Amino acid sequence: MGEFSKACKAHVEGDDVVFVLETGGKAREFEVSGDALRRFFGARDGSGAELMRAFEQGGDAIRATALGAGTPAQGRTALGSGDFDTPS
Numbered sequence: 842m843g844e845f846s847k848a849c850k851a852h853v854e855g856d857d858v859v860f861v862l863e864t865g866g867k868a869r870e871f872e873v874s875g876d877a878l879r880r881f882f883g884a885r886d887g888s889g890a891e892l893m894r895a896f897e898q899g900g901d902a903i904r905a906t907a908l909g910a911g912t913p914a915q916g917r918t919a920l921g922s923g924d925f926d927t928p929s
Contacts, residue, residue, distance in 0.1 A: 842897075843897035845897055846893060846897050846900075849862055851893065851896055855875075856874065856876075856887050857872040857874055857892075858872065858873050858878065858893065859872045860872075860907075862908065864908055869912070871907045871910070871918045871920060872920065873896065873907075873920045874919070874920065875887050876921065876922050877921055878895040878896060879895070880925075881902075882896070883898060902925065903920070906924050906925060907920060910924070
């Protein structure tokens with residue numbers, strides 16, 4: 842596990858990587874979809890090892906996107922492919 846993954850306590854749940862970042866002095870839970878990790882960050886398949894490798898590789902972009910995401914009323918903030926899609 843890389844530094845970013847360790848720092849945000851990342852782990853795989855199903856086809857997602859779940860992680861925690863501090864925003865506004867509070868710990869918030871996020872999840873990034875396996876689809877986003879495959880499409881934008883180079884995960885070759887849905888295995889846990891590949892999802893974590895891609896999560897670590899895309900750490901800067903994932904962190905920036907997570908910190909810019911709105912806060913849900915309750916629960917995790919989900920990040921999917923649409924959150925990383927850039928307009929042409």
